[in-house]
Amino acid sequence: MKNFNPADNIQDLQYFGEFGGVNPSISDSSTYTFLSAKTMFDTFEGNMEGCYLYSRHSSPSNLYLDKALAAMEGTESANVSASGMGAITPTLLQLCDSGDHIVSSRTIYGGTYAFLKNFTPRLGIKTTFVDITKLDIVEAAITSKTKVLYCETVSNPLLEVADIAGLAKIAKKHNLKLVVDNTFSPLSVSPATLGADIVIHSLTKYINGSSDTVGGVTCASQEFINDLKNVNSGASMLLGPTMDSLRSASVMKNLRTLHIRMKQHSHNAMYLAERFEKNGLKTVYPGLKSHPSHELYATMINPEYGFGGMMTLDVGTLAKANALMELMQAKNLGYLAVSLGFYKTLFSAPGTSTSSEIPMEEQIEMGLTDGLIRFSIGLDNDIERTYQMMKECMVELNILTAESIS
Numbered sequence: 001m002k003n004f005n006p007a008d009n010i011q012d013l014q015y016f017g018e019f020g021g022v023n024p025s026i027s028d029s030s031t032y033t034f035l036s037a038k039t040m041f042d043t044f045e046g047n048m049e050g051c052y053l054y055s056r057h058s059s060p061s062n063l064y065l066d067k068a069l070a071a072m073e074g075t076e077s078a079n080v081s082a083s084g085m086g087a088i089t090p091t092l093l094q095l096c097d098s099g100d101h102i103v104s105s106r107t108i109y110g111g112t113y114a115f116l117k118n119f120t121p122r123l124g125i126k127t128t129f130v131d132i133t134k135l136d137i138v139e140a141a142i143t144s145k146t147k148v149l150y151c152e153t154v155s156n157p158l159l160e161v162a163d164i165a166g167l168a169k170i171a172k173k174h175n176l177k178l179v180v181d182n183t184f185s186p187l188s189v190s191p192a193t194l195g196a197d198i199v200i201h202s203l204t205k206y207i208n209g210s211s212d213t214v215g216g217v218t219c220a221s222q223e224f225i226n227d228l229k230n231v232n233s234g235a236s237m238l239l240g241p242t243m244d245s246l247r248s249a250s251v252m253k254n255l256r257t258l259h260i261r262m263k264q265h266s267h268n269a270m271y272l273a274e275r276f277e278k279n280g281l282k283t284v285y286p287g288l289k290s291h292p293s294h295e296l297y298a299t300m301i302n303p304e305y306g307f308g309g310m311m312t313l314d315v316g317t318l319a320k321a322n323a324l325m326e327l328m329q330a331k332n333l334g335y336l337a338v339s340l341g342f343y344k345t346l347f348s349a350p351g352t353s354t355s356s357e358i359p360m361e362e363q364i365e366m367g368l369t370d371g372l373i374r375f376s377i378g379l380d381n382d383i384e385r386t387y388q389m390m391k392e393c394m395v396e397l398n399i400l401t402a403e404s405i406s
């Protein structure tokens with residue numbers, strides 16, 4: 001699908017407030033009146049388009065955000081939720097019954113990994129974790145019970161890239177649903193246009209972008225979204241991870257500037273990655289030619305939004321990583337914090353934080369080393385100035401020698 005521009009799709013949506021406001025009115029109600037008892041009955045039976053029932057099911061504010069995110073991902077519909085995990089867990093539970101099997105990338109968000117590794121087995125749902133970059137290994141892990149192929153476009157924290165078109169072919173062949181967590185690469189990658197069936201985001205990260213709320217979304221066919229919200233059997237409706245209307249209205253306003261922010265995040269991350277690699281630091285960034293999936297990723301992205309704002313540097317040891325993060329924070333270069341997509345650079349050592357759910361042996365096997373720092377590069381106005389200041393911190397801590405940077 002050429003000429004698919006997710007930011008234009010969002011921009012073309014127009015919603016007015018009740019009194020002609022430039023933003024839509026916020027629905028400040030948990031329940032809705034019906035003019036007739038018959039309409040209420042029909043709505044419960046799912047027969048009344050455009051009637052609101054109860055806000056756990058949907059609300060006008062949430063539907064505005066649903067529509068915008070569906071337009072962004074090029075899916076028929078979407079359903080926002082109170083967190084990213086509140087989108088991921090009902091989606092997987094809706095797709096799988098007891099006895100079913102999931103093939104998942106082994107390098108995924110720690111919470112998703114813990115859910116698949118520790119929680120879903122209690123319900124009789126088993127998961128095989130694989131190296132998602134090896135399509136033959138992915139296909140070999142599929143059994144007659146497999147229902148779902150699960151991955152992240154760009155994985156957390158190792159920044160491995162999933163070949164979504166290749167995975168979609170495998171999913172189609174074996175009649176599986178390909179579920180893609182696109183949290184790291186909104187606008188840059190549009191997984192549904194590459195063949196993914198369901199696209200998930202943690203809105204907490206880039207899409208909201210101001211680190212003031214959690215939120216999530218599942219983007220999919222109208223049929224699947226209806227299933228999730230079904231009053232009798234829908235995992236989202238029955239487990240109740242509903243986003244509040246006030247929050248969805250504020251996320252919607254932040255979504256309006258996502259395209260500008262993504263360009264700046266990508267520009268800044270590329271700038272730093274190129275320079276730190278030249279300085280001899282082990283740098284992982286999908287925009288670098290040295291990244292194992294650079295060529296593939298270059299064909300997957302909508303180029304104007306770049307290779308994203310996530311980068312990792314390996315500084316050798318955990319002690320050095322910790323000292324560097326503390327020093328950078330003291331110099332106001334960023335914050336030692338988990339999460340991503342903020343205006344400020346955020347950094348953490350994933351082995352001891354966001355990926356600590358993953359057992360040590362498995363961390364080693366997947367290349368998650370002790371000295372690894374994950375950066376979510378911020379919106380810094382003068383990135384050369386930031387680079388110079390970061391470099392000074394590294395020289396002070398003997399991570400870089402004065403010669404290596406001259």
Ligand SMILES: *Cc1c(COP(=O)(O)O)cnc(C)c1O
Nearest residue numbers: 083084085109183202204214215
């Ligand atoms: C943060 C994150 C999640 C979980 O989202 P929450 O909003 O914290 O529930 C899922 N996937 C990825 C890739 C994430 O970074």
